[in-house]
Amino acid sequence: MRLEENAGRYYLTGYYNERTFDYVVDYLLTFSNHAKLIEPQPLIDGYLKKLRTLLNQYAD
Numbered sequence: 069m070r071l072e073e074n075a076g077r078y079y080l081t082g083y084y085n086e087r088t089f090d091y092v093v094d095y096l097l098t099f100s101n102h103a104k105l106i107e108p109q110p111l112i113d114g115y116l117k118k119l120r121t122l123l124n125q126y127a128d
Contacts, residue, residue, distance in 0.1 A: 084111070093118050 069082035069092075084092045093114045096103065105110070105112045 090116060 069080055069114055072079045072081050089111075092111065096105065096111075097118060105115055
């Protein structure tokens with residue numbers, strides 16, 4: 069993973085594989101609302117699933 073700048077915007081780019089998927093999702097969660105996932109869709113879906121799981125822990 070690396071941080072790239074393009075026209076004043078910063079992007080975290082790189083690759084992940086199935087073995088590192090959960091680690092990458094957890095890593096992205098550390099950015100809180102300071103990052104916006106734009107692709108790939110499976111990573112966005114995993115991110116949202118993890119957020120729902122965390123929210124459901126405190127829903128009671």
